Amino acid sequence: MTSSATTRTEPDLSFLLDHTSHVLRTQMAAALSEIGLTARMHCVLVHALEDERTQARLAEIGDMDKTTMVVTVDALEKAGLAERRTSARDRRARIIAVTEKGAQVAAQSQAIADRVHEEALGALPEAEREALLRALNLLAEGHLATPAESPRPARRARRES
Amino acid sequence: MTSSATTRTEPDLSFLLDHTSHVLRTQMAAALSEIGLTARMHCVLVHALEDERTQARLAEIGDMDKTTMVVTVDALEKAGLAERRTSARDRRARIIAVTEKGAQVAAQSQAIADRVHEEALGALPEAEREALLRALNLLAEGHLATPAESPRPARRARRES
DNA sequence: TATTGTTATACTCTATAACTATA
DNA sequence: TATAGTTATAGAGTATAACAATA
Numbered sequence: 001m002t003s004s005a006t007t008r009t010e011p012d013l014s015f016l017l018d019h020t021s022h023v024l025r026t027q028m029a030a031a032l033s034e035i036g037l038t039a040r041m042h043c044v045l046v047h048a049l050e051d052e053r054t055q056a057r058l059a060e061i062g063d064m065d066k067t068t069m070v071v072t073v074d075a076l077e078k079a080g081l082a083e084r085r086t087s088a089r090d091r092r093a094r095i096i097a098v099t100e101k102g103a104q105v106a107a108q109s110q111a112i113a114d115r116v117h118e119e120a121l122g123a124l125p126e127a128e129r130e131a132l133l134r135a136l137n138l139l140a141e142g143h144l145a146t147p148a149e150s151p152r153p154a155r156r157a158r159r160e161s
Numbered sequence: 162m163t164s165s166a167t168t169r170t171e172p173d174l175s176f177l178l179d180h181t182s183h184v185l186r187t188q189m190a191a192a193l194s195e196i197g198l199t200a201r202m203h204c205v206l207v208h209a210l211e212d213e214r215t216q217a218r219l220a221e222i223g224d225m226d227k228t229t230m231v232v233t234v235d236a237l238e239k240a241g242l243a244e245r246r247t248s249a250r251d252r253r254a255r256i257i258a259v260t261e262k263g264a265q266v267a268a269q270s271q272a273i274a275d276r277v278h279e280e281a282l283g284a285l286p287e288a289e290r291e292a293l294l295r296a297l298n299l300l301a302e303g304h305l306a307t308p309a310e311s312p313r314p315a316r317r318a319r320r321e322s
Numbered sequence: 323t324a325t326t327g328t329t330a331t332a333c334t335c336t337a338t339a340a341c342t343a344t345a
Numbered sequence: 346t347a348t349a350g351t352t353a354t355a356g357a358g359t360a361t362a363a364c365a366a367t368a
Contacts, residue, residue, distance in 0.1 A: 013278045014200075016297040017185055021178035023305040028175055030309040039175075056349060065337060070351065084350095092344045092349040117174045123304035124296055131292030135285055136177040143284035144184040148191040217326065226360060231328065245327095253326040253367045325368070331361085338355075345348075 024120060031112045035105060036079060040064065040072045042109040048082060048096040049106050055084075055094050081105055185281060192273045196266060197240060201225065201233045203270040209243060209257040210267050216245075216255050242266055 025039070032042055043062045047053060053061075059069040073096060076082040081102030087093040098106065121129050186200070193203055204223045208214060214222075220230040234257060237243040242263030248254040259267065282290050 013281055013294075013297075014182075014185055014189055014274070016294070016301055017178060017182035020297055020300050020305045021175075021182040023308050024175055024178055026308040026310075027305075054349075066350070067338085067352090068336065087349095090345075090349080092342095094350070113175070120174055120300065120304050124299055128292060128296040128299060131289060132296035133174075133177070135289040135293035135296075136174075136181055138285055138289060139181050139281065140177055143281050144181045144188075147184050147187040149187075215326080227327070228329090228361085229359065232358095248326095251326080251368075255327070323368100326366085328364080328366105330363085333358105333360080335358085336356090339353090341350100341352075343349085343351100345346095 024116070027120075028113065028116050031116050032109055035108055035112070037105065037109050038072075038075070040068070041076055041079075041081075042106075042113060044069070044072050044076060044096065045081060045098060045102055045106045046110060049098045049103060052095050052097075054087060054090075055096060058096060076102070185277070188281075189274065189277050192277050193270055196269055196273070198266070198270050199233075199236070201229070202237055202240075202242075203267075203274065205230070205233050205237060205257065206242060206259060206263055206267045207271060210259045210264060213256050213258075215248060215251075216257060219257060237263070 028039055032039060037045070040062065044058050047058055047061050055069050055073060056066060058064075059066050062069075064072070073082065073084065073094075076096075077084065081099055083097045083099060084094040085097050087095050121132075124132065189200055193200060198206070201223065205219050208219055208222050216230050216234060217227060220227050223230075225233070234243065234245065234255075237257075238245065242260055244258045244260060245255040246258050248256050282293075285293065
C-alpha cells in the first residue's frame with residue numbers, strides 16, 4: 001500500500017512526505033528498471049565507481065545492511081557490472097570493482113536518476129523548488145535527522161535446533 | 162534500512178523525501194505506541210469516528226488492502242476500541258463502530274499526531290514551513306500524484322496442491 | 323453473476339545468528 | 346578477541362486466491 005496511514009484532517013506532513021516519497025520511488029524504480037537496475041544497484045554502482053570501496057563501506061554509504069549488500073553485489077556481478085576483488089591490504093575485505101560495462105551503465109543510471117529528479121522539481125515554480133529543498137535539508141539535518149527508537153520488541157533469538 | 166538507496170551527487174530529492182518521511186514515520190510510530198496504537202489503527206479509528214463507514218470504505222481512505230484492514234480491525238476490536246456491526250442496508254458489509262473508549266483514545270491519538278507534526282514543522286522558520294507545505298501539496302496533487310507502474314512481474318499463481 | 327469480508331498462505335524484504343577467513 | 350563477508354533462516358508486512366454470505 002501507499003501508506004498514508006495517518007489522518008488528513010489538516011496539513012498532514014506524514015501523508016505528504018509518505019505519498020511524495022513513495023510515488024517518486026516508484027518513478028525511480030520504473031525508470032531504472034528500463035536498464036535492468038534497482039535503486040540499490042544504482043547506488044552501489046555509482047559509489048563504487050567514485051573510489052575503491054569495500055562492501056562494508058558501500059553498505060554504510062547506502063544505509064544498507066551488510067546482508068542486503070551481499071544480494072545487491074550478487075546482482076551486479078551476475079549482470080557483469082561489477083566484480084568482487086579481495087583487498088590487498090585486508091584480505092577479509094572485498095573491493096567492489098566496476099567493470100567497463102558497469103561504468104557505462106552507471107553513467108546511464110545517473111542520467112536517469114537526474115532526469116527523474118529534474119522532472120519532479122521542474123513541476124514546481126522556481127521559488128517553491130528552492131524552498132522545498134531548503135526546508136527538506138533543514139529537517140533532514142535537524143529535527144528529522146535520526147530515526148526514533150523502534151517501539152517494537154527486539155526480534156527473538158533463533159530457535160534451538 | 163532507511164533507504165537512501167540512490168546517489169547523493171547533487172540535490173537529491175529521493176534521499177531527502179525518503180529520509181524525512183522515514184524518520185517522521187518512526188517518530189509517529191513511537192509516539193502512538195505509547196497509547197498502544199499503530200498508525201493504521203489511528204487512521205481507521207479517526208475516520209470511523211467521523212462517519213458510519215464500512216471496512217471497504219475505510220480501507221479505501223487509508224489506502225490499505227482489505228486483508229490488511231481485517232488485521233487492523235481485529236486489533237481495534239481486541240483493544241475494545243471499535244466493533245464490527247453488520248450494516249442494515251447491506252448485510253454483507255460491516256460498519257466499524259467506535260466504542261466510547263475508542264473515541265477517547267482517538268482524541269488522544271489525534272493530539273499525539275498533531276503534536277508530532279507540529280514539532281517537525283516547528284523546527285522550521287515560518288517562511289520555510291509554509292513553502293514546504295505548499296511545495297509538497299503541489300507535488301502530491303501534480304507530478305507525484307499517482308504511483309508509476311511497478312516494474313516487477315506480477316506474482317505467480319499459487320502452486321497446485 | 324458480482325461484492326464484502328474472511329481465512330489461508332505465498333512472496334518480498336529485511337535483519338539476526340552462526341559461520342569462515344582473516345586480522 | 347574482533348571484523349568482513351557469507352549463508353541460512355526468521356519475522357514482519359503485504360497481497361493473492363479461494364471461499365461463504367449476501368446482493
